[in-house]
Amino acid sequence: MRDRNPLPPRSARAKTPVHAHAGQGQLRIIGGQWRSRQFDFPMEHGLRPTPNRVRETLFNWLAPYIEGARVFDPFAGSGALYLEALSRGASMALALDLNARAIASLRQTLETLNCSNGQLLQTDALRHLENQPGTPFDLVFLDPPFSLNLLAPTCQLLEEKGWLAPGAWIYTESENRPSSLGLPDNWRLHREQKAGQVHYALWQRSA
Template sequence: MPRRNNHRSRRPAAPVAQSSVRIIGGEWRGRKLDFPAIEGLRPTPDRVRETLFNWLQAYLPGARCLDLFSGSGALGLEALSRGAASVTFVDQAPEVINQLRSNLNTLKAQNAELIGQSVPTWLEQRATNEEVRYDLVFIDPPFNKGMAGPVCALLEQHRLLADEALIYLETETGLQLDQLPANWQPYREKQAGQVTYRLFMRQPGQ
């Protein structure tokens, strides 16, 4: 008699639920793009992005950008749409990187780099003498994880910033920022509900 296969067939993994985000300005204005609806992923709201990119309007053309904790990619994609020279997206979730790759292909974007790695690990591995110095950095870490301060410190320690780089930081309201580099000067700040968002300008030579 043939031997019976007692191994249960594996069910295919359930597809990851999808949400969408809309690009609000620039070349791809109005385009809706999917992102995985995974726990903790919360795109920067439209009204916050509208304010932020009004602040950044004069600085975006030709800027080299870094989008940390990319998530939906809303900030980096918005920057590309509005004339940034390049964006490096960093996120540890494979679902995020796969969807960003698909969205970049859909948009035919040629000036983006995808890094599938945890943000602190990637920053710690960067050599301080690498040529790329970013003009604009977006930092939108998971809330209540204590990651904002250490990530900001690593950016400065590893010399990843241009002399007058702009740094956008989005955190839970009430977070005490005790580890910010001394040469990051506050430039803009607003609050929307439970979110506080700030823009800093790096002062060179300090």
């Protein structure tokens, strides 16, 4: 994920054809076994990677919980949070994105890293969340496109369909303050900060 200011929405649902942009961005993994490795990601319409400084803060918050965690990123975009979690010891991670080039790029990165515990699906996140997972997740990253009002329905489906383990951690990025998001009542706000115009927060679920 790259530094941004201002911060346009990140791609979860392709608003333009996947071949509309041919450029490449670059992300750097901050910590863990792949620390300092750099990888390309496609500069697709609306793809908004999380800045390095925000990632570093987030994974400092998550340091006691990331080892062995099952991780889910339904709006993966560049995959920086997803790759960072795998680098830092997540037992497995599933990433979704509707954009074919984003998923293809992530698949190539996993092959380069010889990573066998990362899973990828090119699919619509809300449609996929209508299903029930075989095993719930310990950590979820939620950074959907701001303009499509996807955060609240995504959180509702995570709760209703059993995607979250008891005590699961949920990370959110939003244009609005975390207290105004109307997220599930059993999610406790653990930490929050603001970078530019974006609020980012870590929540813990109680069963």
